[in-house]
Amino acid sequence: MxxxxxxxxxxxxxSRFLSRSPVSIVLGFVNPVLxxxxxxxxxxxxxxxxxxxxxxYITFLxxxxxxxxxxxxxxxxxxxxxxxRHYGFLDKILVAPVSRSAIFWGQxxxxxxxxxxxxxxILGVGLLMGMQVASGWLGVPLIVLSYVSLEMIFIGISMTxxxxxxxxxxxMLQLLMLPPVFLSSALFPLGFAPAFIRTVSRFNPLxxxxxxxxxxxxxxxxxxxxxTDWGIVIAVAAVILFLAHGSxxxxxxxxxx
Amino acid sequence: MHIIETQDLTRKFKEHVAxxxxxxxxxxGQVFGLIGPxxxxxxxxxxxxxxxxxxxxxxxKVDGHDIVKEPHLVRKVIGYVPQEAQADEAxxxxxxxxxxxxxxxxxxQMMARxxxxxxxxxGLKEDADKRALEYSGGMRKLMDIATGxxxxxxxxxxxxxxxxxxxxxxxxxLNYIEDLPATGMTIFLTSHFLEExxxxxxxxxxxxxxxxxxxxxxxxxxxxxxxxxxDITVSSLEAFPPQVVANExxxxxxxxxxxxxxxxxxxxxxxxxxxxxxxRQHLEHLRVPVASMTIAQPTLDDVFLHHIRREDS
Numbered sequence: 411m412x413x414x415x416x417x418x419x420x421x422x423x424x425s426r427f428l429s430r431s432p433v434s435i436v437l438g439f440v441n442p443v444l445x446x447x448x449x450x451x452x453x454x455x456x457x458x459x460x461x462x463x464x465x466x467y468i469t470f471l472x473x474x475x476x477x478x479x480x481x482x483x484x485x486x487x488x489x490x491x492x493x494x495r496h497y498g499f500l501d502k503i504l505v506a507p508v509s510r511s512a513i514f515w516g517q518x519x520x521x522x523x524x525x526x527x528x529x530x531x532i533l534g535v536g537l538l539m540g541m542q543v544a545s546g547w548l549g550v551p552l553i554v555l556s557y558v559s560l561e562m563i564f565i566g567i568s569m570t571x572x573x574x575x576x577x578x579x580x581x582m583l584q585l586l587m588l589p590p591v592f593l594s595s596a597l598f599p600l601g602f603a604p605a606f607i608r609t610v611s612r613f614n615p616l617x618x619x620x621x622x623x624x625x626x627x628x629x630x631x632x633x634x635x636x637x638t639d640w641g642i643v644i645a646v647a648a649v650i651l652f653l654a655h656g657s658x659x660x661x662x663x664x665x666x667x
Numbered sequence: 668m669h670i671i672e673t674q675d676l677t678r679k680f681k682e683h684v685a686x687x688x689x690x691x692x693x694x695x696g697q698v699f700g701l702i703g704p705x706x707x708x709x710x711x712x713x714x715x716x717x718x719x720x721x722x723x724x725x726x727x728k729v730d731g732h733d734i735v736k737e738p739h740l741v742r743k744v745i746g747y748v749p750q751e752a753q754a755d756e757a758x759x760x761x762x763x764x765x766x767x768x769x770x771x772x773x774x775x776q777m778m779a780r781x782x783x784x785x786x787x788x789x790g791l792k793e794d795a796d797k798r799a800l801e802y803s804g805g806m807r808k809l810m811d812i813a814t815g816x817x818x819x820x821x822x823x824x825x826x827x828x829x830x831x832x833x834x835x836x837x838x839x840x841l842n843y844i845e846d847l848p849a850t851g852m853t854i855f856l857t858s859h860f861l862e863e864x865x866x867x868x869x870x871x872x873x874x875x876x877x878x879x880x881x882x883x884x885x886x887x888x889x890x891x892x893x894x895x896x897x898d899i900t901v902s903s904l905e906a907f908p909p910q911v912v913a914n915e916x917x918x919x920x921x922x923x924x925x926x927x928x929x930x931x932x933x934x935x936x937x938x939x940x941x942x943x944x945x946x947r948q949h950l951e952h953l954r955v956p957v958a959s960m961t962i963a964q965p966t967l968d969d970v971f972l973h974h975i976r977r978e979d980s
Binding site: 411419422423426427430431494497498499501502503504505506507508509663665666 | 721
């Protein structure tokens, strides 16, 4: 069997899981919408400050919420794998003639597939709330591309936690979820932030993902700056996924840990 | 041809040696039974042979393929029913089987037919489209067995296949398993139900502390512990604790082994038919009141006790 058809089997299993728990899907969509409503109302007046880099706060906020969602969904993506590894169901797949790589690719692909749907949904809700997109429809694929590239980083990080027991995994999840968001340009213009946050956030791929999406929305398509920001995100993603592949293949059998 | 061949196969967990320089060979078409006390290293052995666990030292070949260097080729020929029933609770019973069939690259039409077959066999046909979440422990175990059988592997590992399974299903399963070697399938069986092992296995290895204590056909193993087993119950426990009586009996030359089990004393012997009479007389001489005394041929349970229990216990 080719690795692609093996990965499709892994995707099929994961999609069964997702479709069997519609509640978790709905909750997953409610979450970003709730953020949009909450942040959107709390910081509504932020847009009145002189020098605010967007026509209104919701236009500014949507890329930030997209990024937050990419972090959350990416970080949680390996939970099912961690769970089944810990409780032994994964052994059935591990004794079968399917390569460990296929588990990596299948898991990555199904998470990103759902990621695209989520990104489009968040954009739709944003539009209803008065978001403006300077680039028009043409910018949407670029926004989605930045979204999935960012999500890849956090899918990768979650895969490197494959050896953890479910409780540890959840603990790490809570620890790692918010700091990257607040150390970036996701929720407020960096011009308003203290100097050290500005410095740190420049090294945060989240900032570059958000900036690449935000620029498409506020100014339209500027290939030079889009490719610079996106390039940083995808480069970090490539490195982390490379490491994640190694640690998944090595750590997936709990008996060897 | 040997479908399993291990060479000094060893697995350590930190200081603890779970499997200790194991040399084992299993012929194709056999039912090979691995028995032994809890923690003897049976499951660790199975995990190494199924490529889930790497050995610390030594090697093993399954169907001619090295378990560490060619795990992919090993995985093609094996099936595995783990000790603890495992289910993906999001999937239905039938979906577990579909997943299994796809993992092994089965042809869809043939797969659909086989799925009905194995569901019928384990008696899960009616519940096949329920989610595993609703299954009882026994049903999950049956589903596991069905998944292990689905792709008709050349070598099937059954780790405690009937634990948690009720009597009626157990009988049917055992009959089915018994017929599998005729199709060329080799079965590597571990079980605590030694009667089942006796019924199924052509070769049995008794495992303790990561090593094989003794190995042979069930008949050979039973013959190895004697021709008869006396089972004695003493009626006055305060005056004659079983341990004390056992020590007395150890003085009788024709008794190869005497062990106590609660209130009972088990005596292993290869002496002729008069032994019952001799022992009775010896006990009468000591004024030990005997509540009951029976004689029987050894079973695998006796083989197990004979080799695993220490003399003084």
